[in-house]
Amino acid sequence: MYRNAPxxxxxxxxxxxxxxxxxDANKIRTPVEMTDELLERFFKGDTRALSRIITRVENRxxxxxxxxxxxxxxxxxxxxxxxxxxxxxGKSTLVDRLAQxxxxxxxxxxxxxxxxxxxxxGGAILGDRIRMQTQGIxxxxxxxxxxxxxxxxxxxxxxxxxxTVLDAAGKNPIMVExxxxxxxxxxxxxxxxxxxxxxxxxxxxxxQALKAGIMEIGDIFVINKCDRPGVDKMERAVLxxxxxxxxxxxxxxxxxxxxxxxxxxxxxxxETIGRCYSFLQNSPSRVQKKQxxxxxxxxxxxxxxxxxxxxxxxxxxxxxxxxxxxxxxxKQDPYSIVDAIIQKLRFK
Amino acid sequence: MYRNAPxxxxxxxxxxxxxxxxxDANKIRTPVEMTDELLERFFKGDTRALSRIITRVENRxxxxxxxxxxxxxxxxxxxxxxxxxxxxxGKSTLVDRLAQxxxxxxxxxxxxxxxxxxxxxGGAILGDRIRMQTQGIxxxxxxxxxxxxxxxxxxxxxxxxxxTVLDAAGKNPIMVExxxxxxxxxxxxxxxxxxxxxxxxxxxxxxQALKAGIMEIGDIFVINKCDRPGVDKMERAVLxxxxxxxxxxxxxxxxxxxxxxxxxxxxxxxETIGRCYSFLQNSPSRVQKKQxxxxxxxxxxxxxxxxxxxxxxxxxxxxxxxxxxxxxxxKQDPYSIVDAIIQKLRFK
Numbered sequence: 209m210y211r212n213a214p215x216x217x218x219x220x221x222x223x224x225x226x227x228x229x230x231x232d233a234n235k236i237r238t239p240v241e242m243t244d245e246l247l248e249r250f251f252k253g254d255t256r257a258l259s260r261i262i263t264r265v266e267n268r269x270x271x272x273x274x275x276x277x278x279x280x281x282x283x284x285x286x287x288x289x290x291x292x293x294x295x296x297x298g299k300s301t302l303v304d305r306l307a308q309x310x311x312x313x314x315x316x317x318x319x320x321x322x323x324x325x326x327x328x329x330g331g332a333i334l335g336d337r338i339r340m341q342t343q344g345i346x347x348x349x350x351x352x353x354x355x356x357x358x359x360x361x362x363x364x365x366x367x368x369x370x371x372t373v374l375d376a377a378g379k380n381p382i383m384v385e386x387x388x389x390x391x392x393x394x395x396x397x398x399x400x401x402x403x404x405x406x407x408x409x410x411x412x413x414x415x416q417a418l419k420a421g422i423m424e425i426g427d428i429f430v431i432n433k434c435d436r437p438g439v440d441k442m443e444r445a446v447l448x449x450x451x452x453x454x455x456x457x458x459x460x461x462x463x464x465x466x467x468x469x470x471x472x473x474x475x476x477x478x479e480t481i482g483r484c485y486s487f488l489q490n491s492p493s494r495v496q497k498k499q500x501x502x503x504x505x506x507x508x509x510x511x512x513x514x515x516x517x518x519x520x521x522x523x524x525x526x527x528x529x530x531x532x533x534x535x536x537x538x539k540q541d542p543y544s545i546v547d548a549i550i551q552k553l554r555f556k
Numbered sequence: 557m558y559r560n561a562p563x564x565x566x567x568x569x570x571x572x573x574x575x576x577x578x579x580d581a582n583k584i585r586t587p588v589e590m591t592d593e594l595l596e597r598f599f600k601g602d603t604r605a606l607s608r609i610i611t612r613v614e615n616r617x618x619x620x621x622x623x624x625x626x627x628x629x630x631x632x633x634x635x636x637x638x639x640x641x642x643x644x645x646g647k648s649t650l651v652d653r654l655a656q657x658x659x660x661x662x663x664x665x666x667x668x669x670x671x672x673x674x675x676x677x678g679g680a681i682l683g684d685r686i687r688m689q690t691q692g693i694x695x696x697x698x699x700x701x702x703x704x705x706x707x708x709x710x711x712x713x714x715x716x717x718x719x720t721v722l723d724a725a726g727k728n729p730i731m732v733e734x735x736x737x738x739x740x741x742x743x744x745x746x747x748x749x750x751x752x753x754x755x756x757x758x759x760x761x762x763x764q765a766l767k768a769g770i771m772e773i774g775d776i777f778v779i780n781k782c783d784r785p786g787v788d789k790m791e792r793a794v795l796x797x798x799x800x801x802x803x804x805x806x807x808x809x810x811x812x813x814x815x816x817x818x819x820x821x822x823x824x825x826x827e828t829i830g831r832c833y834s835f836l837q838n839s840p841s842r843v844q845k846k847q848x849x850x851x852x853x854x855x856x857x858x859x860x861x862x863x864x865x866x867x868x869x870x871x872x873x874x875x876x877x878x879x880x881x882x883x884x885x886x887k888q889d890p891y892s893i894v895d896a897i898i899q900k901l902r903f904k
Contacts, residue, residue: 273891273895276889276891277889277891277892280886280889280890280891281886281889283886284886294642495884498884499880499881499884501884502880502881502883502884502890503880505883505890506879506880506883506890506893506894507863509890509891509894510863510866510867510894510897511859511860511862511863512859513894513895513897513898514859514862514863514866514898514901515855515858515859515862517898517901518858518862518901518903519858521901521903522903531854532847532850532851532854533847533850535850535853535854536843536846536847536849536850538628538629538631538632541624541625541628541629542628542850542853542854542857543621543624543625543628543857544625545854546854546857546858546861547621547861549858549861550861550862550865551904552903552904553862553865553866553869553901553902553903553904554901554902554903554904555866555869555870555900555901555902556899556900556901556902
């Protein structure tokens with residue numbers, strides 16, 4: 209637990225970590241001191257401290273583990289909303305309008321926008337800058353972009369960690385906006401309490417849209433840009449597909465029609481999200497969903513640490529690269545190498 | 557190495573594994589015997605043996621490891637082509653036409669179609685059945701669908717393993733067809749010697765299509781359905797985006813226009829793929845790309861085995877589920893649990 213009271217209670221920690229202490233010890237800012245300071249500012253609602261913690265968590269700095277251990281106990285309060293849909297469906301505008309609506313209801317909220325990454329630069333392609341139109345100046349809406357690539361433990365783990373930080377910061381709801389329907393997106397959607405799938409009328413062949421798997425991850429379907437022709441056809445296609453799916457939790461996903469650019473349908477969507485959240489929270493399958501999310505998180509964290517620790521122990525002098533080279537040249541096969549590494553493993 | 561000569565050479569193996577042997581030993585088909593039989597038929601070109609081995613590899617049966625160890629040495633000869641693009645771009649038709657063209661050139665080839673999975677059933681949504689129109693009756697084209705979900709070591713590893721099997725079977729080229737631009741798809745494309753991105757004129761807002769990251773993974777861009785309006789606009793947008801990207805290998809991705817349904821542009825595409833393959837094979841950055849693929853493969857295989865072995869040792873009686881439950885209830889945090897597990901790890 210984070211100790212709110214500074215002073216005496218923190219002394220043991222400080223003393224423990226200041227092994228190089230002395231007359232100048234107060235000037236040397238050890239990592240632990242900085243972490244404590246950061247957490248203190250974080251819990252006071254300091255946005256820069258929040259951003260800094262998220263950056264550390266994303267970059268997996270050495271202190272990010274203790275930060276997350278600290279913050280995990282403070283999380284679990286926010287409604288987490290997943291907003292997904294193809295590029296061009298108008299997700300960003302919809303999310304901006306939802307944010308406005310939640311602000312009007314007095315919420316302090318967060319938007320996590322998962323941006324496709326450039327395989328060349330590794331960075332996000334869109335970046336925060338595009339998102340600043342409506343909400344950027346309102347301190348009640350915290351916006352964070354995350355690149356899809358370059359996360360050590362995978363995008364889903366990184367997103368879960370960032371959501372944990374935002375949750376501990378008291379942001380509610382937390383809207384996670386993703387593009388596409390890859391495995392990563394589906395894993396991210398699993399984090400969400402309520403998943404909203406955004407469609408537009410006439411998006412290519414309707415059947416094509418349905419077969420891409422996007423239909424099966426939604427708790428609520430939004431037909432955005434519904435001032436365009438083809439709304440009824442799209443709605444019929446959605447309802448027909450949904451009628452084939454049997455949900456164990458008994459929730460029947462509704463269709464909400466919006467024109468996000470004009471703010472039409474936004475209040476109905478907020479109301480529908482609230483109703484869905486209440487329903488799913490009280491559903492028996494909620495426990496199973498939470499356990500599935502916890503399992504996935506534990507597994508990906510464990511995989512990451514196991515790999516790192518094992519490579520460090522088995523290849524202490526960077527021989528891992530030689531082995532990789534031999535596989536690339538087909539002088540060794542990866543299956544036998546993995547077998548040999550597993551043989552070295554022991555447990556206390 | 558696989559021993560082609562049956563008989564004496566195989567006796568030691570057989571004896572070793574027939575610990576329960578006796579008068580009826582010849583009737584008891586041990587797993588190793590079956591594997592040997594399967595490999596023998598596989599190397600004779602038996603398609604059912606090929607399919608059976610792929611199924612075992614996909615399902616990670618106990619003998620799949622030795623199968624892959626055996627086959628890895630026989631792989632590395634095929635041209636691996638990645639074909640990616642949004643749903644509705646006409647990829648399947650294009651791949652079918654490419655397959656016809658390669659057949660006319662005398663190739664025995666394979667198509668691996670990565671199908672979006674249903675999160676409800678876990679199975680592939682499209683399935684092989686849709687692909688059977690043109691090629692299904694030709695034994696020279698081997699078609700395999702893979703679901704995007706439910707692979708223990710992840711989709712990219714499973715695809716690499718399946719491609720290894722097909723490669724060892726002498727299929728060439730091997731076309732891997734994927735939907736979307738998630739991390740998984742990008743990892744799969746990394747396997748490919750040549751990546752083809754399929755676009756269509758007027759697919760939503762051009763900028764939307766470009767920003768989704770799909771532009772940066774292609775060695776060749778196909779504008780399919782180019783009997784539709786908007787071809788020139790799309791081509792200009794593609795070339796403008798490509799002009800921003802600097803490729804270390806010096807290859808300048810060309811744009812090829814096709815109408816796959818009519819077979820138009822297919823011969824040019826085959827020629828372009830061949831030219832690109834030769835160029836990239838002789839490029840110095842080819843070594844780096846191969847090493848990157850080898851590293852990714854080793855890492856994902858290692859992660860999978862490390863996780864399995866560790867969970868079995870640390871939680872021999874299924875206590876893993878209890879831990880997951882405590883995380884779901886926020887009674888424990890996953891970071892501390894992973895830390896405790898890592899502390900138990902030792903190496904010989």
